[in-house]
Amino acid sequence: MDRDFVYYEFTNSLCNECLKVIPAKIIFRDNKVYLLKYCQKHGEQLELLEHDIEYFKNKRIYDKAGTITKTQTEVKKGCPYDCGLCPNHDQHSCINILEITNRCNMCCNTCYANSGKGKDLDLKKIKEMIDFGAECENGRGEVLQISGGEPSIHPEIIKIIQYAREKYQYVMLNTNGIRIAEDEDFVKELSEFKGGFEIYLQFDSFKDEVYEKIRGRKLVDIKKKAVHNLEKYNIPITLVMTIERDINDKELGKIISYGLETKCIRGVNIQPVAYFGRKNGNLDRSNRVTLTNVINLIEEQTKKMIIKEDFAPLPCNVERVALTYLYNTKNGFLPITRLDNIKKYLPYVNNTFTFKIEDALTNGKDIIFGSCCNPLKFLKDFKKFVPRDFMKWDLEKRSKYVSENTFRISITSFVDRYNFDIKSMQKECAHIITTDLKRIPFSSYNMIYRSKYHDS
Ligand code: SF4
Ligand code: SF4
Ligand SMILES: [Zn+2]
Structure with a gap:
């Protein structure tokens, strides 16, 4: 008799129960990929x-x-107990995350930050953390996500964004959208940050019953109002969708269409729900949403307007990030992969989460591409998708055109104690900056370290 699985490779994982580092087999079974782990104390675990x-x-x-x-x-105890970053970590910070408060105007049961009541960090501390993050990346960071809690309710939020803009190439405000929907003066202030700034808007569903279930209150009108206000002041938005089986997994197609139809929405980031924070392990994970599951669902729900082959792993973290670009044509949006083989350029992309076609196109420089790629060839290939006199336009006009005519769909799947594999952990490129000036990968922070910092 044969086994019912194929043994593909070997990795380290964590025990679901005791969080000890344990060996695991990566196996193929029933057309899916599983981790088969074994803890001496807690036995066999299949995830x-x-x-x-x-x-x-x-x-x-x-x-x-x-x-x-x-x-x-x-390096002392072994990964993930040496964060960080320790010398074993295999990727720099493509994204830094700064949690400026643990107060929030909501109380979601999916919140990994366990936010609600709490306190704000003061401006001096925040500046010190921003300086540190930028310093770790040779003086200028790539992307800073200002997060929380709900960062928009921090009394000094505008000053914080201002300061972050000086130290990072790109700043995102991660928000639930409530203040943006309710406080137009605030939106007006945000609109002063032209370029290098966007709103990373939590947007899970078009159904109030879904929000009530995962976020504890009705939110559809608030989300729409937030988008409306941001459009009014021309502030770019990425929608962030946390996706969970039988909750909102059927709404992917609809959210993508909404994004494509709405001018200020430049992309959607989809995150399969991770089992940390309030979302702990009592739930059925046997059919949890995974990165590749999202890709398949997008193919299904966009009626093959976007197909599986349109997605490529992002070179900075091939394990847990995938993306595709759509480009506006006379006949509507089309995946760029359909027009040209963009995948052939991906191996040459620098280690950056913010791989932006707009940057490559508008600047015509190799800020994105490493020395081994030929950016001119890239531009030539892509020129067929832009107006004929495009290269004669000034930078601002080109930049505006490209950002309004491209749409980015990315999928980020985080590492939790159940789906932990050591390579995914060590490649993670989104790093939280802690108050004691460390950088801890987002996933390990939420799995292991958050309780240490949360109330301090
Ligand atoms: S996750 Fe990275 S920083 Fe943390 S222990 Fe592992 S290798 Fe080191
Ligand atoms: S998920 Fe966001 S909006 Fe919800 S409680 Fe946590 S910080 Fe607040
Ligand atoms: Zn165990």
């Missing part, structure tokens, strides 16, 4: 890792060397 074996195998083609960065800790 779903991905829904698509083909994608899982092929993603490695896009893998490339990580970017060296400064470290703050030493």
Whole structure:
């Protein structure tokens, strides 16, 4: 008799119960990818890792060397207990996350920050953390997400964004949208940040019953009002959708269409729900949403307007980030992969989460592409999708045109104690800046370290 699975490779994982580092097999079974772990104390554990074996195998083609960065800790106990960053970490900060408050004007049961009551960090501390993050990246950081809690209710939020803009190339405000919907003067102030700034708007559904279930209150009107206000002042938006089985997994297509139809919405980021924070392990994970599951659902729900092959793993973290671009044509939006083989350029993209076609197109410089790529060839290929005199326009006009005519769909899947595999952990490129000036990968922070910092 044969086993009912194929043993693909070997990794380290964590025990679901005791969080000890334990060995795990990555196996293929029933057309899916699983982790088969064994803890001496808590026995065998089987956890779903991905829904698509083909994608899982092929993603490695896009893998490339990580970017060296400064470290703050030493290797002592082994990953993930040395964060961070320790010298074992294999990727620099494509994104830094700064939690400026743990107060929130909502109390979601999916909140990994366990936010609600709490306090704000003061401006001096925040500046120190921003300086530190930028310093770790040779003086200027790539992306800073200002988060919380709900960062928009911090009394000094405008000053904080102002300061962050000086130290980072790109700043995002991660918000539930309530203040944006209710306080137009605030939106007006935000509109002063032209360029290098966007709203990262939590947007899970078009149904109030979904919001009531996962966020504890009706929110559809608030979300729409927030988008309306941001459009009025021309502030770019990325919608962020936390996706969960049988809650909102059927709404992907609708949210993508809404994004495409709404001028200020420049993209959607989809995050399969991770099992940390208030969302702990009592739920059925046997059919949890995975990155490749999202890709398949998008194919289904956009009626093949976007297909599986349009997605590529992002080279900075091929394990847990995938993306595609759509481009506006006479016949509506089309995935760029349909027009040209963009995938052939991906191996040459620098280690950055903010790989932006608009940057490559508008600047015509190799700020995005490493020396091994030929940016001119890239531009030539993409020129067929822009107006003929495009390259003669000034930078602002080009930039505006490209950002209004491209749409980015990205999928980010985080590492929790159940789907932990060591490579995904060590490649994670979104790092929280802590008050004691460390950088801790988002996933390990939520799995292990948050309780240490939360009330301090
Ligand atoms: S997650 Fe990264 S920083 Fe943390 S212990 Fe592992 S390698 Fe080190
Ligand atoms: S998920 Fe966001 S909006 Fe909800 S409680 Fe947490 S911080 Fe607040
Ligand atoms: Zn155990």
